[in-house]
Each structure stands twice: as structure tokens, then as C-alpha cells.
Amino acid sequence: MANKPILHYVNGRGRMETIRWLLATAGVEFEEKFFETKEQLQKLKESVLLFQQVPMVEIDGMKLVQTRAILHYIAEKYNLFGKDMKERALINMYSEGIMDLMELLIVYPFLQEEEQKKKLTDITNITKERYFPAFEKVLKTHGQNFLVGNQLSLADVQLFEVILMVEERILSALSGFPLLQAFKTRMSNIPTIKKFLAPGSQRKPIPDAKYVEMILKIFY
Secondary structure (H helix, E strand, C coil), X not given: CCCCCEEEECCCCHHHHHHHHXXXXXXXXXXXEECCCHHHHHHHHHHCCCCXXXXXXEECCEEEECHHHHHHHHHHHCCCXXXXXXXXXXHHHHHHHHHHHHHHXXXXXXXXXXXXXXXXXXXXXXXXXXXXXXXXXXXXXXXXXXXXXXXXXXXXXXXXXXXXXXXXXXXXXXCCCHHHHXXXXXXXXXXXXXXXXXXXXXXXCCCCHHHHHHHHXXXX
């Protein structure tokens, strides 16, 4: 049996969470090696981190860094990256848009309280006026269960993840987007995703004050 991928990161979401989501969706078991101190991270930087940055995933004899490179390799390996160049172009386009929205949500917990109030308003507006309308339109125009072709892809996994992330901050985020609501229900019922959503999985909880404190201690 092939070795399980090994994920090197902190015990929290950050930029590794989408990688966890993608592996889990593909039904791939993985191991995690967490670093908890600045010194442990420094050792990784000095030994195996090509650009001195995480996340890093050991897979198929490689030590891959850079989030997009890791996601693309996993998606290609497990048939989640479309069937031809045109489909891959669309998947990449949707993925990049989703990652822009994700970045706002990843940064949010690190803001001061007053900044968070303003940022949450900004996130609400940009989500309901730019990102969710765009994907509602894609689903309507495409007329299929998934964003590209009629096959589950990296873009679907990321869209589902970001919907859940937004709903953690804005409960009514999907109000007025019936196709996205239906998409969320379909994705939730995929067996591997249902398993990852269940208690006890390797999915990480919403970032809290302890998570923020840990990140600041390790990285800064």
C-alpha cells in the first residue's frame, strides 16, 4: 500500500485546510505533522522548505510547497481537474476567484475588534454582490450539478468550503441564492464529504483567539 500523504502545518485551518478538504473528498487518508513552536518551524525552513514557507505536503516521493501547486497535483491525481484544457482553464478561473474570497476570511480573525466589524460588512457586501451572484450565474448557465462539465472538481470543493466559511460569519449568506443552496445540499451528501463534515474528522474548527495566539507566536 502506498504511503499516506503527510501534511506539515500548524493544528489549524490556514492555507492547509483546502488541501485537507481536497484529499478527504478524494477519499485519501492522510497524516498530519504539526509544528507548535517557532523553533520547529525554523528547523523545517532550514531543511526541507524550498521557499521557507508552509504548507508542505509529502506525497509520491515529493515534498511539495505552494498551495496552488499542491492543490493542482492532488486534483490531477484524483481526477478532480477536468477532462481537457478548456475545463482546466475554467476550474482554475473559478478556483482563483474563490481563493480571493477565502483570503479575506483567513485574515479576518487576526484583525482588531473594530476592524473586524468593518471587514465583516465588507465581506458581506462583496460576497452577496460579487462572488455568490457569479457562481449562482455559473450554475444557472451551465445547468448541471457541478461547476465544470458535470463532474466534481477542485472548484466545487473550494466553493463548498468557502460557502461554509462565509456562513460561519454570516448566517443568511445564501439567502437569495437558490442554486447555491441546492449545490450546498448536494455537496453535503457526497459520502466522502459527509464523512469529513462529521465530528472526529481531520477538519479543523473555526479559528478562535487561541488559534490567533498560536499563529502569532509561531510565525511572528
